[in-house]
Amino acid sequence: MRARFYTDWIERLFLLFILCQPFLDLLTSLAIRYSYPMFTIGILARTAFLLLALFYLFFAPKNRPTRFTKVLLLALTAILAVQITENASLKPVFSFPAEISYTLKILYFPLSLFAYRQLFLSDDTLAGTAEKYIAVSIALTGFIMILAGMSGSAYPSYEGGKAGHTGWFYAGNEIAALLAIGFPVVLLFALNRGFAWWPAVLAVLYSLFALGTKVGLGAIIITLSAGILSTGLILLRSREKRKAIVPLCVLIFLLVGSALYTPHAPVVQNVKIHMEWLGMDKQTQMEVETKVSQAQVDNLVYSGREKYLKNQANLLHQAPLNQKLFGMGYAGNYTEEPKLVEMDFHDLFFSLGLIGFSLYLALVGIACGWMVKSSIRWDSIKIQTIMKAVGVVLGFGIAYTAGHVLTAPGVSIYLAILLASFTKEAIPGRKESAP
Template sequence: MNANSNSSACQEWGRWKIIRRIVFIYIMLQPILDLFTSLSLRLQGQDFTAGLLIRFAFLILMGLYAMFFSKTVRMYFLFLAVFFMIHLLINQSFKPIFSASAETKYFVKLFYFNVALLFYFVFFRHNRVSRILDVLVISMTMIGAVMVVSGLTGTAFNSYSWGKEGHVGWFYAGNEIGAILAMGFPVVVLAALQKSNWAWISVVLVIYSLFALGTKVGFGAIVIVLILALLMSLYGLFKNHSGWLRPIMLLGLFVGTFCYFPFSSIAKNMNMHLNRLESNQSQAVGDVKSNAPAVQVENLVLSGRENFLMVQKQYFSEAPVLQKLFGMGYGGNYQEQPKMIEMDFYDVFYSLGIFGFILFFIPLGWILVRIVRNVLRYFPESFSTRNVLISTGVVLGLGISFTAGHVLTAPGVSMYLGLLLAYLLTTIQDRSGELG
C-alpha cells in the first residue's frame, strides 16, 4: 500500500512539474512570440503567424485546465458560449456589414483575458510557486534588451507613423509593449529590492524602454512605481533599521528620471501634441474655443480617442434594443471600415452590450472583491512591499486599459494582467505576502 501510494504521489508530482514548466516556458516565450509576430507582419505581411498558433493552443490548454478543476469555470464558459451564439445571430441580422470570421476573432481575443485570469487563479491553487515572478522578470528583461540593442543599432521601428518621436524596438505595437512594460516594471523593481542586486540592470533596461517608446503611459508608470517603491523602502528602513542602500538607489533613479524627462521623446511628443491642439483651437469659434483648456487636457490624455467614442455612442443610440443588450460586435455598426475606440472598457460595452459587459467583467469583479476583502481581513500583514508593488502593476494595467486600451483586447497583454491579479489574490490569502 505504501509503495503504491508513493508511486502515485510521484506520478502526481511529475504531472504538476510538467504543467509548471509549460507555464513558465510560455511566459518566457512571450517576448519571442511578439518579436516573431512583428517581423512577420512588417517584413512578410503575414497575419497568420506561429505566435498566433501557439497562443491559441495555450488558450485551449488554459481553458481545459481551468474547467477540469472548477465546476464554476465550466458553468461560466457555458454561459459565454450561449451568449456568443446569440450575439452572432443578432449581429448577422442587424449589423450593416457582418463578417463571422472577424466577429469570432475579436471575441476570442477579448475573452483571452478571462480564460487567462481563471486559469491562473486555478493554477495557483494547486501550484503555489514564487518562481513565477522570476519568470516575469526574465520576460521583461528580454523586452528591455531588445529595445536597447535595436535602439543602439538604429534598426528599431518607429512608435508613430508620422511626426512624433520614439521607437518600439523590433516589436510591432507601441501601446501593447508599453502596457506590458508598465505592468511588469513593478515586478522588476520588486526583484531588485528583495531578490538580487543584478535585477537593478533589468530596472534600468525597462526604464530606458519606457522612455524610448515616447508614450505618456511609459513616463507615468516610471514615476508611479518609483515613488511607491521608494516609500515602501523607507517604511522598511524605519521598521527594520537596515537596507539603506535600496532607497538611495530608488531616489537616484527617480531624480535621474526627472532630469532626463525634458530631453526625452515623451516630452517632445507632448509639446508637439499641445502645439497642434493650440493651432486647432486658434481656428475654432464659439463654445469650443471657450472650453479650450478642458478640450486640450482631454485630448492630451486620450490622444483623440474621445472622437471615436462619440461615433460609437451614436451607433449605440441608433442600434435596436437587441444590439443594446447583446452588443454591436467588432467596430460597432460601421458603414465602411471598423474602428475601435481603443479604450477597453468602452470597447467591451459597445461591442458586447449590457448583458455581455456584465458577463465579461464577472470574473474580474469577483477577483477584485476577494482581493479587497482579504487585504482588509489580513491587514497589516497584507501591507507588504510585494503586495503593494504587485497591486501597482494591476492598477496600472486596469488604468491603461481604461484610457489607452490595448490591454483587455490584446492577448499578449491581457495574459500578464490575468497572471498578476491571480497571483495577488493568492499571495494575500497567504497572509505573509509570500508564496511557498
C-alpha cells in the same frame, strides 16, 4: 494517474509560456512587417494556449473553478456565440474572421486569469516562480529595446514626425502597457535580490522613455514612487535598517534623474507636437485672453479616442435592442473601416452589450476581490504585495484610459498572472513565497 500526468505537463507549459512572450511578440512583429500572414506564430501559439487553458479549467482532475465561476465563463461564452450569430444579419459590414479573432481576444484575459489561479492553488510556490518569469520576460523585452535602439534599426513608435521607437516590436501601445504592468515586478526583484536585477530595472526604464508614450512616463513615476514608499515602510518597520537605506537612495536617485530627463524625453516632444497640431501652443503664448477648449484638452489626453467613443455611443444608441443587450461585436456597426475606441472598458461595453459586459465585470470583480482581501490584511502588507498591486492598478488604469490591455493577449496575460497570484495570499493558512 494518466490525467494527472497530462495536467502536470500543462502546468509546466503555463510557466514556460510566460518566458516565451517577448519572442512571440518579436516574431509576430517581424511577420506582420515583412510578410503580412493571416496567422502568425504568435496567434497560433496563443490560440493553442487558450485551448489548453480551457481544458485545464474544465477537465483537470483537481482544483477546478467553483461552479459559480464556471457558470459565468460559460454564460459569457454563450453570449458571444449568440452575438456573432445575430450580428451576421444585423451589422452593415460583417467579417467572420474579424469577429472570431476579437472574441478570442476578449476571452483571453478571463480564461488566463482563472487558469493561472487554478495553477497557483495546486501549488502555491508556483506563484513565486510565475512572478520571477514575468520579471525575466519584461527584462528581456527591455534589453531587446536597447539592442534595437543602439543598432539604429528600431521601428518608430509614431508616424507624422513624432519621436520614440518600439525596438523591433510592432505595437507601441501594447509594448508600453506590458512594460508598465511588469516594471513593478522587475523593481520588486531588484529590491529583494539586489545588484543582479538593477540592470534589468535600467533596461525597462530606458524602454519606457524610448517609446515616447504618456503611458510609459506615467508608469515610471508611479512605479518608482511606489518603490520609494515600500522601501520607506521597510525602513520604518525593519530592525536591519541598513539593508533598506541603499535601495531607497537608488530609487530616489532614479526618480530625480527621471524628472530631470523628462523635459528632453520623446514623450514631451510628442506632447509639444500634438499641441501644435491642435493650435494650443499659439493660444497659450498669446497675450490676449484666449482659452484652451475642453475638446482640445481631451484630444491631447486621449489622443483622439474621445471622437471614436462618441461615434460608438451614437451607433449603440441607434442599434436594435438585441445589440444593446448582447453587443455590437467587433468595432460596432461600422459601414466603412472598422475602428475601436482603444479604451478597453468602453470597447468591451460596446462589443458585449449590457448583459455580456456585466458578466465580464463580475469575473473581473471576483479576481479583484482576491487582491483586496489579501491587501487589507496588515500582516500581508509587504513590499511584494504593494508592488504587485501597483502592477495590477497600472494595468486596469491603462485599460481604461489608453487601452491595449484587456483585449491584447500579449499584454493581458501579465495582468492575469499578477492578479491570480493574489489568490494564495488571500487564503488563510497559506504562506507567501517571497521571490
